[in-house]
Amino acid sequence: MPSILISFTPFSSSSGAQKPQVGAGTSKKNRPATANLNALKLSCELLRMFVTEAVQRAAIIAEAEGNVKIEATHLERILPQLLLDF
Numbered sequence: 346m347p348s349i350l351i352s353f354t355p356f357s358s359s360s361g362a363q364k365p366q367v368g369a370g371t372s373k374k375n376r377p378a379t380a381n382l383n384a385l386k387l388s389c390e391l392l393r394m395f396v397t398e399a400v401q402r403a404a405i406i407a408e409a410e411g412n413v414k415i416e417a418t419h420l421e422r423i424l425p426q427l428l429l430d431f
């Protein structure tokens with residue numbers, strides 16, 4: 346699992362982390378953020394698909410212009426339609 350997502354993994358008694366105690370007087374600011382493991386996997390897959398699609402579309406634009414490298418301008422050109430499609 347990528348290190349950036351480790352802080353969002355559910356608590357496990359085997360990891361040594363203690364579950365937060367939620368009760369009267371506990372504000373949302375004091376509770377750690379957690380995410381359902383399935384939601385986390387789905388979010389990761391959606392982001393992977395989004396980036397893959399962006400690179401493929403930018404590559405088509407770059408190839409049409411005769412470039413062998415994708416540049417920021419190619420991504421800028423495909424971004425509006427990509428955001429509408431997702």
